[in-house]
Amino acid sequence: MACSTFHARPRYASNNPARSRVRVLFDPMRDLYVPVYAGDYAPAECCGRDRYTIEGKTYDECGFCRASCPSRDLFKEPDSGLPLKCDMCQEDPELKEPMCVQWCITDALTYVEREEEVEEENAAQPEELETGLEALADKFGLEKIAEAVARLAAARKG
Known part of the structure; x- marks a missing residue:
């Protein structure tokens, strides 16, 4: 209430x-x-279709996520039927x-308040990284690998 x-x-x-x-x-x-x-609705393949904004909040009215959500009938705006969060x-x-x-x-x-543990994504060990780079260098050549790394670095900076 x-x-x-x-x-x-x-x-x-x-x-x-x-x-x-x-x-x-x-x-x-x-x-x-x-x-x-x-709470948050589980991400679904359909998420993002038919999005619209009402009073600064974005909604998705395709219905598939709410149809599969266990709390689908509990939390709806009574007048519009939009999901409450x-x-x-x-x-x-x-x-x-x-x-x-x-x-x-x-x-x-x-x-x-809880602190969520954040796992490092793709935290490769130095040996694994070197092994992967060696395999790429053998396949594509060291110059092409260096060029690709330079392009990636430039793209992330700007």
Whole structure:
């Protein structure tokens, strides 16, 4: 509820639970209530088709991603049917935590920033790099490899 009022236009003008980006669902198998938020949709091949922008936000209305998304029926704008997405109330940089956490009177919701481990992409060992370069030099010649590396370096700089 708190996020629906925060995201209302004008801000705090309405209070509609259908516009909330957080739902609390009951899991009967574990006899547990679980908060679910409108997170990122999984990338799909169709993503990017029929994109349009409304009030500065870009939407994709092809329907395939929502049809395959497990939260497809939970998070839709009631009037337009567009998908809702939780932005952790980052529209207001002065907020230290999302509105749902601030207004949760039972302290059932907590906000903890997590650091994601970033793996180095293609972190080749020096031996692997040398072996690969030797194979390329044998196949194409050292001059062509040097020219290709120079072109790549120039392209990345500018």
